[in-house]
Amino acid sequence: MPLPNKPMNLTGPPQGHRSIIERPVRAAGPQVIGEPFGGRGPFMKRDLTKSQRRRIRELAGIAYDRELSRELTALEGEFARWRNGAIDAHDLDEKIHQFHQGPNRRLFTTYTGGAVELAVAAAIANGVISEAEAGPEVLEILRGGIEFANWYSKEDNDDEPGEK
Numbered sequence: 001m002p003l004p005n006k007p008m009n010l011t012g013p014p015q016g017h018r019s020i021i022e023r024p025v026r027a028a029g030p031q032v033i034g035e036p037f038g039g040r041g042p043f044m045k046r047d048l049t050k051s052q053r054r055r056i057r058e059l060a061g062i063a064y065d066r067e068l069s070r071e072l073t074a075l076e077g078e079f080a081r082w083r084n085g086a087i088d089a090h091d092l093d094e095k096i097h098q099f100h101q102g103p104n105r106r107l108f109t110t111y112t113g114g115a116v117e118l119a120v121a122a123a124i125a126n127g128v129i130s131e132a133e134a135g136p137e138v139l140e141i142l143r144g145g146i147e148f149a150n151w152y153s154k155e156d157n158d159d160e161p162g163e164k
Helices: 050-083 089-112 114-124 131-139 143-158
Strands: none
Touching: 050 089, 050 114, 050 131, 089 114, 114 131, 114 143, 131 143
């Protein structure tokens, strides 16, 4: 109830707030693969069973571990440089900070965010996870995402200088 000495604002929501009409509506129903925000994605439009979702999460964990290990190996080289006296403690601290803000954060959001299926598809396309590890069922489920990741990777490589 408003204070008696303040007039009520009947013109709409307070400034900076969205009215109920402007707020996004979350779609009801099962989560559909490849749809990080609950809408229908263009590459993977298939409802998943609990076991299929679990398997994709397992593969995401494997890919995350492998890519994180690769990045940590590079950071380990900076520790070796510090021990050898090539860089001082402040430089090493900056390298650790850059690792945390860069590769570590990117990998975390990639493999724990809403688009896990697309992340796994990209991991398969990039060889982080083999097709044999993924299995035929996952390959079929993620086929559209794998094709997209392959296309995107090819397009990205075509734009590099000296390649034409």
